[in-house]
Amino acid sequence: MTSYLLRHLQVLFYSLGQLARTPFASLVTVAVIGISLALPAGLYVLLDNMQRVSGAWDGAAQLSVFLKRDVSERAGLALAQKIRARPEIASVNYISREAALAEFKRLSGFGNALNALDGNPLPAVLAIRPASPHADAATLARLGKDLQAMGEVELVQLDLDWIKRLNAILDLARHGVWLLATVLALALTLIVGNTIRLAVLGRRTEIEIIKLVGGTDAFIRRPFLYSGLLQGLGGALCAWALLALVLALLAAPVQELAALYGSRFELRGLDVSAGLALLALGALLGWLGSRLAVGRHLRAIEPR
Amino acid sequence: MIQLSNVCKRYPGGHEALKNVSLALADGEMAFLTGHSGAGKSTLLKLIALIECVTSGQIMVNDKNLARLARRRIPYFRRGIGVVFQDNKLLFDRTVFDNVALPLVVCGVPHKEIARRVRAALDKVGLLAKEKMPPITLSGGEQQRLGIARAVVNKPPLLLADEPTGNLDPELSDQIIDLFHDFNRHGVGVLIATHDLRHIERLKLRRLTLKDGAIVQDSAA
Ligand SMILES: Nc1ncnc2c1ncn2[C@@H]1O[C@H](COP(=O)(O)OP(=O)(O)OP(=O)(O)O)[C@@H](O)[C@H]1O
Ligand SMILES: [Mg+2]
Numbered sequence: 354m355t356s357y358l359l360r361h362l363q364v365l366f367y368s369l370g371q372l373a374r375t376p377f378a379s380l381v382t383v384a385v386i387g388i389s390l391a392l393p394a395g396l397y398v399l400l401d402n403m404q405r406v407s408g409a410w411d412g413a414a415q416l417s418v419f420l421k422r423d424v425s426e427r428a429g430l431a432l433a434q435k436i437r438a439r440p441e442i443a444s445v446n447y448i449s450r451e452a453a454l455a456e457f458k459r460l461s462g463f464g465n466a467l468n469a470l471d472g473n474p475l476p477a478v479l480a481i482r483p484a485s486p487h488a489d490a491a492t493l494a495r496l497g498k499d500l501q502a503m504g505e506v507e508l509v510q511l512d513l514d515w516i517k518r519l520n521a522i523l524d525l526a527r528h529g530v531w532l533l534a535t536v537l538a539l540a541l542t543l544i545v546g547n548t549i550r551l552a553v554l555g556r557r558t559e560i561e562i563i564k565l566v567g568g569t570d571a572f573i574r575r576p577f578l579y580s581g582l583l584q585g586l587g588g589a590l591c592a593w594a595l596l597a598l599v600l601a602l603l604a605a606p607v608q609e610l611a612a613l614y615g616s617r618f619e620l621r622g623l624d625v626s627a628g629l630a631l632l633a634l635g636a637l638l639g640w641l642g643s644r645l646a647v648g649r650h651l652r653a654i655e656p657r
Numbered sequence: 658m659i660q661l662s663n664v665c666k667r668y669p670g671g672h673e674a675l676k677n678v679s680l681a682l683a684d685g686e687m688a689f690l691t692g693h694s695g696a697g698k699s700t701l702l703k704l705i706a707l708i709e710c711v712t713s714g715q716i717m718v719n720d721k722n723l724a725r726l727a728r729r730r731i732p733y734f735r736r737g738i739g740v741v742f743q744d745n746k747l748l749f750d751r752t753v754f755d756n757v758a759l760p761l762v763v764c765g766v767p768h769k770e771i772a773r774r775v776r777a778a779l780d781k782v783g784l785l786a787k788e789k790m791p792p793i794t795l796s797g798g799e800q801q802r803l804g805i806a807r808a809v810v811n812k813p814p815l816l817l818a819d820e821p822t823g824n825l826d827p828e829l830s831d832q833i834i835d836l837f838h839d840f841n842r843h844g845v846g847v848l849i850a851t852h853d854l855r856h857i858e859r860l861k862l863r864r865l866t867l868k869d870g871a872i873v874q875d876s877a878a
Contacts, residue, residue, distance in 0.1 A: 360765060562746050565708070566807070567736035568763035570729070 361575075368579035371552075379584065382548045386588025386635065389541050391595040393534035394623065394631055398596060400526055402620055403519075416493065418479040418500050419508040422450075429477045432505050436481065441496060446480040453478055476507060538638055541588075545581050545642030553577060553650045560654050570651050577647045578640055585639020589632045597622055658684045658815060658846045659705060664714035666700055666870075674700040676870040677714070682848060687841040689857050690850040692867030698850035699743055701867070702817045705848070706740050707731055718815070736764060739808035741818035743850075745800050747792045753779070753803055754788040760811045778810040781836060797824040805833060815846040822853055834860070 372379040418436075420429055426449055433447040448456070453475040457463070481500075483493060497509045553560065563573055600622045611618035623631065659682040666675040674697045682688060690698050703709040704716060707723055716723045719737070726734055739760075748756050757775045766774070779785045782802035784795075792800055801824050808816060816837065822830035834849070834856045841847045851857075857864050866874035 559748055559750075562748055563759065563763060564732070565735065565740065565742075565746060566760040566763060567732045567734075568759075569732040572732075572763050 364575045365579050365583075368576045368583060371576065372580055372583060378548070379587075382544065382584050383587040383591055385544055386541055386585060386639070387591025387595060389537045389544070390589055390592035390631065390635055393530055393537055394592055395596055395599065396526070396530045396533065397627070398600070398621075398623060400523060400530060403523055403526075405621070406618065416481040416483070416497055416500065417510045418481060418506055419510070420477045420479065420505050421507045422476055424477065424505045426450075426477070428505060429479070432503070433479055436479065436500070441484050441492065443482040443484040445482075448478040448480060450475055450477045538634075541585070541635075541638045542642040542645065545584055545639045546646035548584065549577050549581050549643035549646040550650055552580065553647060553654075557654055560651065564655070573651055574644075574647050577643050581639040581641075581643025581646075582636050583639070585635040585637065585642070586632060587635075588639070589635025592635070593623060593628050593631060658682055658686065658719060659848070660717040661701075661704075662715045662717075664704065664716060665712045666697070666704060666709065667712045674870050675704070678867075678870070678872055679714075680865060680872060680875065682846060685841065685844045685846055686863065687838065687847040688849075688863040688865055690848060690865045690867065691852065691854065691857070694852075696867040697870040698867055699819050700870075702740070702819050702848065702850055706738050706817055707734060708740075732763070736760070736811065737813050737815060739811070739813040739816045741801075741804050741808045741816070741821045743819040743823070745804040747800060747803060749791065749793050751791070752788065753784060753790050753792060753795070756792060756803060757806045757810050760807060764811065766811075774810055775806075778806040781809070782806045782833070798826070798829060801825065802833065805836070809836075809840065813845070816840060816848070818847070818849045820850055820852070822851065822856075827855070831856070831859070 420432070424432075429449070430447055433445045436442055437445045450473050454473050457475060481496075483496065493511055497511045500506055501509045560573055600620050604620055607618070607620050659680075661678055661680050664675055664678045665673065667673045678697075678701065690701065692698055700709065704711055704723075705718060707726065711724070718734075721734070723734075748759070754775055757778055758771050761771045761774060776785060776788070779788055782805050784799060784802055784806060787795065787799070792803060795803060801821060805818070805821055808818070818837065821837070822833050825833060830853065837847050837849060838860060849856075864874070864876040865872060
């Protein structure tokens with residue numbers, strides 16, 4: 354067992370040596386793998402951050418309940434009282450028709466134009482905040498439906514649509530990332546496969562002679578698999594570093610932007626487990642690519 | 658040990674290198690294979706080592722039919738045959754030591770054991786002093802002896818040698834053939850292709866003569 358491990362270790366170092374012999378070609382391959390891995394990994398980080406942003410904003414969700422115009426102020430206040438009693442509600446703010454008009458005049462600058470109207474066109478509004486700051490979309494939608502069913506209510510407007518839209522976009526983007534990752538994984542396998550193919554062809558006589566003295570395919574394959582694995586691993590490390598670099602460059606401007614919104618939001622990079630997964634993925638793809646390439650080409654090289 | 662029955666070999670391109678060759682080599686027997694250039698000596702050795710495949714006929718080595726050998730068994734079969742190639746087939750980017758070690762490395766022989774056996778083999782062919790050199794710095798004769806050391810290093814029960822003395826002076830040539838003869842006395846089967854009739858007369862061993870791909874003379878028959 355130890356001798357088995359020892360032999361693999363030897364092959365590992367031998368493969369490292371082989372890679373070091375052609376440093377330029379190895380570095381180019383590693384860089385290409387790194388960039389191809391950095392793309393989906395970067396998108397993943399971006400999505401992760403966006404999800405945190407949208408999660409934080411979920412809590413800001415508000416329901417606006419427009420009352421029918423014939424509902425009196427007293428009835429409106431009574432309704433507000435009734436709704437406030439429900440457990441999932443934090444606060445209900447009654448905005449009378451007059452208050453609504455005054456606010457509209459103040460904010461819109463259409464004050465004089467509104468004066469020309471011969472009545473107040475605006476309804477009374479109940480501004481409702483759900484109790485839980487993280488009330489999810491489904492709960493809010495159910496609440497909205499209950500409110501809509503009340504006789505005094507003309508219209509319930511959930512300020513939720515944009516969050517839903519954002520979430521839908523994020524969902525789409527997540528699918529996109531997986532799709533992109535799959536395509537790039539395929540490309541990576543081919544890239545590694547091609548480098549290994551060239552390496553195999555470049556060492557044709559060596560392979561031939563090893564076969565002549567009784568080397569098995571597995572024996573010949575091993576160093577190539579290791580160099581594929583090492584290149585994949587190196588590429589993944591490179592991708593991780595690249596990502597960290599980009600995030601470090603973006604940290605200051607993002608903080609500034611967040612500060613403008615009164616938020617202490619900070620970009621979060623790959624955590625350790627995601628980073629390790631990235632490394633494992635790189636190594637796996639490198640191994641797979643060389644496995645595919647070597648398998649085909651070893652068979653073609655037969656001693657003559 | 659080796660038995661050929663009606664073996665024909667036609668190379669792609671149509672040349673018929675061996676025509677209906679039948680012969681048998683007993684366990685632990687030593688024989689010389691001679692014949693003009695292009696007679697098919699190398700071809701015969703390659704067929705036995707499964708480097709080429711027969712076009713028709715049958716070859717048995719150690720009672721195994723080579724045609725029936727599964728592809729993945731071929732490496733293990735080759736480990737049992739030490740081959741000295743006419744063109745040596747050396748790895749020029751590795752040292753003399755590493756070249757000789759190769760057959761042991763592919764078998765997974767432990768490190769210390771490898772060093773011991775490689776030095777023993779190099780010593781036999783008089784190359785011990787050059788173990789750290791790359792083969793390219795060796796003379797033609799030294800490269801040939803390096804090929805011989807590699808063929809014998811894992812003590813195979815059968816040795817096939819294709820012109821192993823082609824580049825050696827008569828004295829060294831005798832030494833090398835005596836080395837093979839010594840192996841043979843320890844029970845190793847040996848088949849040597851050579852132009853050098855001197856050895857055949859000197860050692861009074863069996864001689865097989867090929868002409869245009871056919872056996873025309875077998876001194877044992
Ligand atoms: N790979 C090959 N493809 C086609 N023809 C070949 C091949 N190898 C050998 N031949 C032909 O087969 C014939 C026998 O070749 P072989 O190498 O067995 O001769 P040989 O007896 O070893 O000659 P020499 O003494 O010159 O080494 C030759 O005519 C050669 O041209
Ligand atoms: Mg020949």
